[in-house]
Amino acid sequence: MSAEKDIVLDVQNLKVDIPVSAGMLHPVRGISFSVARGETLCIVGESGCGKSLTSLALMGLLPKNAQRSADRINFLDQDIQNLKEREMARLRGVKMAMIFQEPMTSLNPSYTISNQLEEVYLRHISSNRAEARERAIFLLGKVGISSAESRLGQYPHQLSGGLRQRVMIAMALMCGPDLIIADEPTTALDVTIQAQILHLLAELQADFDMAMILITHDLGIVARVADKVQVMYAGLTVEEGPCEAVFDTPLHPYTSGLLRCIPVPGKTAPGQPLGTVPGIVPNMVGELQGCMFRNRCEHATDVCETLPNSATQLANGHAFTCRLSPDAATRSEGA
Amino acid sequence: MIAYALKRIFVAFLILLVVSGLTFSLSHLSADPALTIAGEQASDEDIEAVRKLYGFDRPIVEQYGNWLGRALQWDFGDSFHYKAPVVEMISGRIGTTMTLGFLAILFALVISIPLGTLAAMRPNSFIDRFALLIAVFGQALPTFWFALMMIIVFGVWWRWLPISGNTTWAHFVMPTIALGYYATPALMRLTRAGMIEVLGSDYIRTARAKGLSPTVVLFKHALRNAIIPVVALAAVWFGFMLGGSIVIETIFNLKGIGWLSYDALLRSDLPVVQAIVLIFASFYVVLTLLADLLNAYLDPRISVR
Numbered sequence: 001m002s003a004e005k006d007i008v009l010d011v012q013n014l015k016v017d018i019p020v021s022a023g024m025l026h027p028v029r030g031i032s033f034s035v036a037r038g039e040t041l042c043i044v045g046e047s048g049c050g051k052s053l054t055s056l057a058l059m060g061l062l063p064k065n066a067q068r069s070a071d072r073i074n075f076l077d078q079d080i081q082n083l084k085e086r087e088m089a090r091l092r093g094v095k096m097a098m099i100f101q102e103p104m105t106s107l108n109p110s111y112t113i114s115n116q117l118e119e120v121y122l123r124h125i126s127s128n129r130a131e132a133r134e135r136a137i138f139l140l141g142k143v144g145i146s147s148a149e150s151r152l153g154q155y156p157h158q159l160s161g162g163l164r165q166r167v168m169i170a171m172a173l174m175c176g177p178d179l180i181i182a183d184e185p186t187t188a189l190d191v192t193i194q195a196q197i198l199h200l201l202a203e204l205q206a207d208f209d210m211a212m213i214l215i216t217h218d219l220g221i222v223a224r225v226a227d228k229v230q231v232m233y234a235g236l237t238v239e240e241g242p243c244e245a246v247f248d249t250p251l252h253p254y255t256s257g258l259l260r261c262i263p264v265p266g267k268t269a270p271g272q273p274l275g276t277v278p279g280i281v282p283n284m285v286g287e288l289q290g291c292m293f294r295n296r297c298e299h300a301t302d303v304c305e306t307l308p309n310s311a312t313q314l315a316n317g318h319a320f321t322c323r324l325s326p327d328a329a330t331r332s333e334g335a
Numbered sequence: 336m337i338a339y340a341l342k343r344i345f346v347a348f349l350i351l352l353v354v355s356g357l358t359f360s361l362s363h364l365s366a367d368p369a370l371t372i373a374g375e376q377a378s379d380e381d382i383e384a385v386r387k388l389y390g391f392d393r394p395i396v397e398q399y400g401n402w403l404g405r406a407l408q409w410d411f412g413d414s415f416h417y418k419a420p421v422v423e424m425i426s427g428r429i430g431t432t433m434t435l436g437f438l439a440i441l442f443a444l445v446i447s448i449p450l451g452t453l454a455a456m457r458p459n460s461f462i463d464r465f466a467l468l469i470a471v472f473g474q475a476l477p478t479f480w481f482a483l484m485m486i487i488v489f490g491v492w493w494r495w496l497p498i499s500g501n502t503t504w505a506h507f508v509m510p511t512i513a514l515g516y517y518a519t520p521a522l523m524r525l526t527r528a529g530m531i532e533v534l535g536s537d538y539i540r541t542a543r544a545k546g547l548s549p550t551v552v553l554f555k556h557a558l559r560n561a562i563i564p565v566v567a568l569a570a571v572w573f574g575f576m577l578g579g580s581i582v583i584e585t586i587f588n589l590k591g592i593g594w595l596s597y598d599a600l601l602r603s604d605l606p607v608v609q610a611i612v613l614i615f616a617s618f619y620v621v622l623t624l625l626a627d628l629l630n631a632y633l634d635p636r637i638s639v640r
Contacts, residue, residue, distance in 0.1 A: 061543055085549075093546030100544075105537040109636060110559050119555075120545040155635040171545070 005036040008179050008211035009058070012071040016053045016235075019065060023285045027053050029235035035211045035228070037178070040202070042222040042243075043215045044258070045232035048281045051215045052101075054232075055183045058213075059098055060088040076178060094124040097172035099201075101184040103165035107156035113140075113167055114152035121174045139170040142207075143200060162193040169201065176208065183215045198225060219262050223247060228317075231255050234281055234292040237311075241318030251312075251320035253297045291323065299324050343627055347620045354616040355406070358609050359399045366603040367391075372415050402609070411610035416602045421610045425592055429614075431501050432584070432591030435510055436576040442515030443522055444569055451526025452558065455534060466527065470520035478579065482513040482586045499588040510587045514579060518572040525568055529561035536560075563634050570626030574619040 016028035028050040035041040043051050057068045060080070073081050076095060080088065092098075100106045108116060117139070118132040126132070133152070140148035143166040156164055165185060172180055182201060186194035202225045205212045216222060222229055226243040231254065239252040250256040260275030268274070279296035291297070294304035303323050311319045369386040370377075377385075386392050390401070405412065411421035446469075454463040489509060490498035497506050533539060534557055542556040580593035588594070592611055599607035631637040 059544060061540060089543075089546040089548065091546065092544055098544045100537060100541065102537050106541045108538040108542070108556050108560070110634065111555075119547065119551075123545075123547055123551075157636045168541075171541075 005039075007034050007036050007074075008076060009213075010034040010072065010074040011058070012073075014054065014057060014070040014073065015068070016050070016057050016062065017067045017069070018063075019067075020285065025285050026288075027235050027284055028057065029284075029288060031230070031232065031235070031237045033228075033230050033237075033240070035179070035213055037211050038206065038209050039227045040205060040212045040214060040225050041228045041230060042226035043213060043230045043232055044217065044219060044222055046217050046258075046277075046281060049232045050235040050284075051217075051232055052183055055098065055181045055213065055215055058181060059092060059096065060085070061092075061098075090124070093120045093177075094175040095177055096179040096181065097175070097177040099165070099168050099172050099180065099182040099185045101187050103161050103168055103188060106168055107164055109156055111155070112152065113154055113156070113159075117152075117167070117171050117174060120171060124175050135174060136170070139173050140167070142173070142204065143167075143170045144196075145170075161189055162197065165189060165193075165197055166200070169197075169204070173204065173208065177210060179211045179213070180205065181213045181215070184217070185214075186216075186218075186221070194221075201225070219258055231258070235284055236288075236292060237321065238293065239320040241314075242316055245316060245318040249318075251314075251318070252293075252322050253299055253324070254293050255320075257296075339631060340628055343624050347624050350620050351613070351617060355403060355609075355613050356399065358612045358616075359402060360395060362605050362608055363395060363398070366605065368415070368603070368605050371603040371605070406610075406613070412606040414599070414604050414607050416599075416604045416607075421606050424595065424607065425610060425614065428590055428592045428595055430591075431589055432577060432580050432593055435507060435514065435580050435583070435589060435591060436573060438507055438511040439514035439576045439580075440518060440569060440573045442511050443518035443572065446515070447519050447523035448526050448558075448562070448565065451523040452530050452553075452561075454523075454527045455530030455561075456553075458531060463527075466523060470523050473516050473520040476516075478513055478517050479582050479586060481516065482509065482583060485509045485513060486586075501587075501589045501591075506587070506589070510580075510583050510589055513586075514576055514583045517579065518569075518576060522565060522569060522572065526561065526565050529564055530557060533557045533561045559633070563630055566633065567626040567630050570622045570629070571619075574615075574622045577618050578615050 011034065012032045013030045014028060014032070015026070015030050018025040018027065031050075031054065033041060033043075043054065045051050053062065053066070056062050057066075058073065058075075060083075062068055068081075070081060072079055075091070080091065083091075107113075114133065114136055117136040118129070121132040121135055122129070136152060137148045140151060145151055145163065145166055151159075151163075151167075156167075159167065165188075169185075185201065186197050189197060198221055201212070201214070204210075214221070214225065222243065229239075229241065229243050229246045230237055231239040231246070231252065233254050239246060239250065239255045246255060247259070250259055254277065257275065257277040261277065263274060277296060282292055282295065290306050291300070291304040294300040297304065301324075311321045313319045369382050369389065369391050372389065373382045373385045390398060402412070409422060411425075413420055414424060417424065450462075450466045450469065454460075454466040457463060486498045486509065489496045496508050497503070498509070500506050539552060539557055542552045547556070577593075580589075580591060581597055582593075583589070584591045584593035585597045592614065596608065596611040598604075599611065
């Protein structure tokens, strides 16, 4: 916990609103986080809780009808909220890069790997083609693609999903970004490949000394790579803190519910059935009333119906948003 | 890629063979060539003599074989009416038809690709509605009526453009617009649909995430992919333009092979009709083939199948 940390991205109270026919949809209801150089922040939550929109909001790539607002989005000590599209385009791909969920469709089918890798370098760094090619070959080697030079002439359809995701990672690194946002980068891949890609990401992040935001619903991934964890539910942060703190003493019922869904070495006894979190994420149209999680929470009481939530701060940055005492929330863990 | 091309060329030859057989037998069924040559006033003996002289009494398969054999040597016989070699009559006129067809498809593409792209970038905007209006008119108006209206307005009232003949470039303006407008709706709607689909795709999001300029995203990453089906359709429409020139050439008195085929049909001039049908069919087949090969070149995934 040194104060010397080089903060790359500092977000305060980020909201995304989308007008729909039924009213205003609030997929992201005000979340805050920061991530420093060399640090990995994992944003966790189930489908539909606003994770992907959060990442698109940071990149300025939200759908046209979506509205973004925040108290501040400081990226490299500059508030990027009021940047024009043209100025954002100078940050994207250079200072902040993104890796998407779907490697199968995220590459343009009509252009070769070299073309797609080199164009981002040629646009932002230098117009020297030989240099761009050299960088592409270097990075393909870095992401573990053997015989990189022969891969350069290939088209995306000639590569497997795992290879395509490696190419996407190399593409994100072409200009040496300060921040890399990976939105469920392993969801579409085979389980055996998932671990490789994840390991690769963690390695590269340390290697290139980047800040990384990893968005996932897989807590197994989080446990392996995260420095900080942010658990999102229905567009809100329900718990955040250092990785060990959140895993060892989950304070929000949702977090402990999620943790019951995965086997934890040393904690889950052999043969013991894994848990589930019953129910689905609530409708996100309209204003917030009470705790969004109450209808799925086994500890819910009348208090949860009406009172707005506020975060309870503990030491070392661990915080949670629940009316119930930490003891009540973790009671069922038997911890 | 080579194997793919060879396979396609072989199929193209088979298609042409079938077309030539069908044309030959249908035209021989629909009119008695001996009667046409001998004329209305000829006696039965004269007709019979002509039938023997030209070999029309032989079995139709044999006649077809002879015709095909000569056609492969680029000899389509002589016109019954003009008594001139068909090959000469066609080669003297085909330039006009090709020019018209090419200008028409060019006109259609120049209108439909930009308009379709603009419409796709802002669905349901004013420009999209405007493009839809143009498309609906193009689809609903019969070509000949549209051509006649243009003749009345630009040729007769305002006297801006010549209405008949093919001596200067100005003679091609109205025929090009009349013919090209017919192809515009299909090409424009396909461009629009393709662009809307591509603009919503993951790789366009990737391109934007790379910080590429909007121009590069639109032209390099989106249009290139959206245009692939448009290219194929344009090639097929070019074939339609050549065939559709029969009506337009007749209206504007452009003496290309469309006009010639109309003339030959009225006179039951079978050698001319057969040759022209075969040529139009060859255009279709060759253009479809070219479209496929062009597609394979534009879309690297195709030739892998």
